[in-house]
Structure formats: structure tokens, C-alpha cells
Amino acid sequence: MEIQRNGFKRESYILSVDVGTTSIRCHIFDKEAQIRGSCTTKVNLLYPEPGLVELDPEELWRGFVKVVNGAVQDSGLQMRQMETLGISTQRGTFTTWDRKTGVPFHNFISWQDLRAVELVRSWNNSCTMKAIHGVMMALHFLSKNKRFQAASLIVFSTQHVTFRLAWALRHWKQLSEAVAEGTCCFGTIDTWLLYKLTKGLVHATDYSNASATGMFDSYQLCWSEFLCCLVSLPLSILPKVLNTGHRFGSTDPSIFGVSIPIMSVMADQQAAMFGECCFDIGDVKITMGTGTFMNINTGSKPHTSVAGLYPVVGWKIGPEVVYLAEGNAADTGTAIKWAQELELFSDVRETDAMANSVANSDGVCFVPSFSGLQAPLNDPKACASFMGLKPSTTKSHLVRAILESVAFRNKQLYETMLRETHIPIRKIRADGGICTNDFVMQLTADLFGRKVARPTQHEMSCLGAAFVAGLEVGFWKSQEELKKLQRTDRVFLPRNLYRMGDGGTEGEYTPILQRWEQALKRSMNWYGNP
Template sequence: IFHSSCRVLHFFTRSKRLFTASLFTFTTQQTSLRLVWILQNLTEVQKAVEEENCCFGTIDTWLLYKLTKGSVYATDFSNASTTGLFDPYKMCWSGMITSLISIPLSLLPPVRDTSHNFGSVDEEIFGVPIPIVALVADQQSAMFGECCFQTGDVKLTMGTGTFLDINTGNSLQQTTGGFYPLIGWKIGQEVVCLAESNAGDTGTAIKWAQQLDLFTDAAETEKMAKSLEDSEGVCFVPSFSGLQAPLNDPWACASFMGLKPSTSKYHLVRAILESIAFRNKQLYEMMKKEIHIPVRKIRADGGVCKNGFVMQMTSDLINENIDRPADIDMSCLGAASLAGLAVGMCEIYKNESFLANSSLQIAFLLSNYKILESLESLGVH
């Protein structure tokens, strides 16, 4: 009823906000549905809500509350926008959505700028009152750390899962295929928006293969994959938790296909790594098709981006150069940079010469005829 109503209203009003609402769906990754379950099933929480003694927040809010020993209760725009309860068009909690799933607005924290003086750590914890001057969500922090400050800058994070984000400037973008709008960060009057999509089971698939003793260390997989001409037709579907965008099939099962008596663990490992690159290609092609913003640059981070085979195959498949920093922990750098801004650092994030890391390894675009031949044999063009 909610989606149908929003579609009808969008038809008459052409409101982007209503279009976004018509496509909105909760996922199990969001904490909001867990909160709904808690409110429905835990009597002690229900009692606390009635007594106005219950607060909700994501991990940043919890840490802030604990570090200040309960004196500060807040979140920032980047974290709020990931909950599914925030209206990025009005820049406030959505009364419509919270009413729909019976979450009292009184449970939600005040929303502050990403780079902001939130207070100080209680002196009893570390001996000194350390200022807390930034709160930021994981992927948004990585975007900032990668210096994806301009509209059209793209970040590809390959960790436990894959996250593809594009800077959309001050414009919110919602697609039918699976990209959803987020607030990247808010610094003063400047609000930067992102569009994000994700694929699960990236690092998870590699970890699973390691547990099967296909290799001892994940660093071995690049050499194993490169030792073969191809996977000999072996394919892997990385869907331990279903397949996300653009297929959006929660019932998809992980599987190997094309196994033969000659298949070795090397073929299995290569097929797993190839599946990561192909999922990257799917996300990137959906982004190009549905978000009509020219791509300026692509930067990668996350543990899996250390794998040169995955990086190069992704570069070949999407036909783009990809920058890989020497230090891949971009979320840490982004949070540190945002904190620095709040305590008086110059506005380095507006200076294009400031890079996330001065030492960049480049995954150059190469004409890999073997990959192209494999694609053609699968009917992919």
C-alpha cells in the first residue's frame, strides 16, 4: 500500500522524494528492523519507551554516549542516512517511515554535522578530556579518505562485501536497479550526497575457501589465479547471503558450476576471484546505466583490493583505470581527516592536490584478450 500510494502521488507531483519513497525497501543489514523486533518482543524495552527512558542509535551514537558517560547523545548525517529512517530530502528523521513501522521519533538521536565538536571523552577513561570532533559512517568515511570530493568520483571498497559509491554532488540519486541515496558528509553548509550499491560475500567467499584449505594465506590466491590460463569453464556464484543489485535475488545460493575431473583447487580459487570481478562489473554497469553522471576517477580500498588479479580483471572488465592506494584503510584516514577539519586544519578536502595517499599503485587498463575471449564464449559483450 505504501509503495503504491507513493507511486500514484509521484505520478501526479513528479516529486523526487516520492519517487525515492516508492522504491524504498528495508534490508536486514539495517538496524531499524532489529529495533522493530525489539520493540515488539522485549517487554523491558516497551516499558522503557513508555517511561521515556529509551534511546536508539547506531554504533557511533553508542560509542559517543559511552565515551562521554552519557552526557552526549547524538549522531551525524552520514550515519543517520544509512538507517532507513532518515529523509535525506528534508535532512531530518522521517515521520512517515517511523510511523509506518511504529518507531517513536523520541527514540532517535539529534543529528549533527559530520565534522563537529561533539564534546570530550570523560576524563576518567583516559586521564585527559580528549575532544570528539567527528562522527562518520564507514563507506562515507572511506569516500572522504580516498579524496572523492568531486561529483563523479567513484570509490570501490572490497572487504567482507563490496560497496560501490559515486559522489553525486548536492543531488540525491535513486535508481530502480539498486543504487540508493546517502548523505556522504555535512560540513557547515556543504552537504555532499552519494549513491551506493553493494554486493555481499566478497571477502566472505575468500575466507570460506581458506577454511576449506584451498590455500593457507589469502595472499597466495593472486599467484594461484595467475598460474592458470583460465578457470577451464569453472564458475562460482558468490551468494552465501543471496545476490544483491542488480539481480536482487535473496534466495540465490552459492555454487560452483562447470566442474570436471580435471578441476583443481587452482581452478576453484581462480573462479572465486573472477566472480568478485564480475560482480564489480555488474555494479559498475548498473551505475553507468542508471546514474547519468560522468565518472571522473575510480579509487579502490579494502582488504581484497590488495589482490592484483581481482584489481586488474575488474579494470579490464569495466574498461577503466583504477587507483589503488598503498594504504588501504581509507575509512580510518577519512575519519581522521574529518576530525582534523573540526580542530582548525585548513580545508584540504577542497584542494585537489591533496591525495588520500601520496603513493598510489595504478591498475592500468589493459587489453586482456583472454578475458575478452572468455566473455564472448559466455555471450557477454
């Protein structure tokens, strides 16, 4: 693609920003999807009280502007060569602000935040929920409508926005006053950035982000009036929901010196799925970053789960809607960072060699549950723990136990996905910072009994948002063209000796897995005990 300005033709590029849980990064992509310039800055998480996790909205905005300017400077290109901007953001992290002034009422409340855990527990155990489940079950029996089946199985989670927003509305008087006055805007990070980039002209989100809030009806593709009414959430504060690939507006010229069309807004896991070119039913993506997120493409229909897999909109481009079923483990990267801060190792790259330096974990099991346990266990009160420590236990044993726990959670999610969806798996691709660890990747492939591919680029959310934006402006012509740009660093093949019943390592891992599952059970409901 070329942009013509003042009679001169200039090569054009795609600008893409990913706002993650721990960092904000910007990449500039050329026609071959190669990175021409990059810039990264840290996201500073705030912990005002135990269990509370927040981000400063203005600091996040400054970080966004910083990485865009830094990436363009790093590339040696000019801002006017940026044909379009794509945005990928962490999901379920939200704030509210004054519609007139644009000033936030409070910090972003992170998806990891547990302030609403008691509210969630009380709702899940309430007579109201039992009555709703019963009525929906009956309606499903009579109509066979999957929407009623989904409603009969719904279990609320702190990771969804619903009850953290309900908590905020109950506890902060200024919010309820702003709602009454019609001056309150709600938004996840993408909505906040669109609002800032357009100087308040756009209050919107896309289907992928909306579907991950817990307040969205993925079957009807609209905000759920029933749920919002049930939990007393005002529909008036919610943003407009638009296609994932769409002209959301343009950046105000005062921000970057030129006006850049914003052509994609996408939730990070869905963006990673798109970046991995998992366009077909049965394609699986595993992102191992701050948390592990496993997604399977379920096609044009949302999946109804009984074990906690969540149906999300992958993307909506034109009339086409692609759905994903998702399971997650919240504390993958968190556990690695915690171990590093304890000085179990100095460099994350050491962990692979440390894990392979010992034959096993010496009976040690690690439960990665700093933020509770998600599907298929779904216990927000579970605690993180080491079990089976001995005088003979070394740092290498501890590190191996931590890395094994990542692969074991992967196996749990994968088996849940197979059992629930009954969709034949076409391919499995992994990304995120933890996928650089060969031990985790190989053990995951062994436990799956399937090959797992690792891309050359590990941060796929940026690439996914860039792909969608590029398709919208004709920078790339089709999804088939994108597949040709996909690059694989290594394919991890399951080792034959891991197959069950041949006397190999799978047999050796069976008691280790069983012991680890016992450790999980002992860690559950820990914070519910006196």
C-alpha cells in the same frame, strides 16, 4: 599544528578509530597524513543461531579503548598530543540500552543479520506497500517531486536497521516496556561509542550514519516520521543527528587520562570515500573488505534508483551536503575467509599467484551469496554456490572462480551505476583488504574498461574520519590540501585485448560472464524453495 601546555609547545596529531566488521583499528596521523602509530584488535562476531550475527557491546567498547591506548603507545607519543579524535564505524549495526543505567538490552545486531528476512519479505509483498507505491507514483506524476518517486520505488532490505529494530521491539518485551517508560536509547555503533566516551552526556549520530539506517529521509535530512509510524518505530528512542564534522563532545578524562575533543563521526563507506578524496561529482570509490561497497559522488542531490542503488549522505560539513549513490555485494571478504578456512590456501597473498597459475577457472562459477544478493538483483534468499565442478577441477581453479566472482560483481554494480545515474565518471579508486590482490584489481579494470587506482594505504575509513576531524580543528586547511596528500600505490590500466569486438580476452570473458550470470539465477530464491 602545535599544542601548548604548561608553557611548552608539543607537536599535535590526529587520532582516528575505525570499527569495522572484523576488526577495530586505530591510527595516529601527522600533518603529512602519515601513520605514526597503530593498533588493531579483532571483532568477535557471535552466531547464536543460523542467520543471526551479533556483537557484544561491552567487548566492542573494551576493544575501542584498547586500540586507542595501543596506538599511542606504539607511536611513542603522549595522549595529550592528540589534538582531536575522529571515529568511523560499520553501518547498520545497532543496539538499544537503558537511558538511566547505560546497560544494553541486547547485543549489537549486525548489518549481516537475517533474523528479519521474513518480516522484510512480507512487507515488500504486502498490500500496504503496493498501495503506498501506487499513491506515491501518482503524486510523483502530478508534482514531479523526486521524493515521491523515491518512495514509489522503495524496497526494504535486511541490511537496513528498520526491520531488524522492528523485529527486536516485537520479540523482546523489555524493549517495549523501556520505550513506554521513556528509558530506551537506540544507537548504531557510533552512537553507542559517543555515549560511552562522554559518560552518557551525548546521544547523537551524524548524517552519514543516519542515512544508512533506512529510517532517515535523505531529502528532508531528518528521521522519517512517515516510515517510523508505518513500521511502529518510536521516534523518542532515536539519537540527535549532527553534522559529520562537528564538536560532538569530549572524551571523559577518566578514559584516556586527558579530555580529547571528538570532531568527526562518520559511517565507514562515506569515510573511505572522503579518505580517497572523492570530493567531486562523478568520483567513484570501491571498497573491497568484508563486503564490496561501490559509491559515486552525486553532488548536492540524492539519486533515485530503480535497481537498488541506495542514496546516502556522504557527509555534511558546515552547510554543504554531499550525497552518494551506493551499491554493494555483502560477501566479498567473507568468501575469501571461507575459502581459507576450507584450506584452499593458507595465506591470502597466495591467491593472486594461484589464480594466474591456470588459464581459466575450468568452467567453474562461484556465487558469493552467504548473505543473499544485493543490487541489482536484490534477493536475500539467494545461496552461495560452486557450479561446474569437474574431476579436473583443482584448488587453483576454485580460487580463480572466487576471485573472478568479486570482479564480476564489481562489473554488475558499475554498470548499474552508469545506467542509473548518467553521471560521467571522473576517477575510480579502490581500497579495502581485497584490493591488495592484483588479479582482482586487474580484472576489474579490464571489465570496466577504465583505469582503477589503488592507494598506498588500503584502510581508508580511518584516514577519512581523520581528514574530517583535522579540517574541523584547522589541522588541515582545505580539501585541496588533502588531495595533495593522496598517495597512489599503483594504477591498473585496462588491457587493450579486453576490448569488446577485437577478438581479445573480453570476447573470451563474455561466455564466462554469461555462465556466471546463469549461476546467479539458479542460486536465487534458494531458501524460498521447499
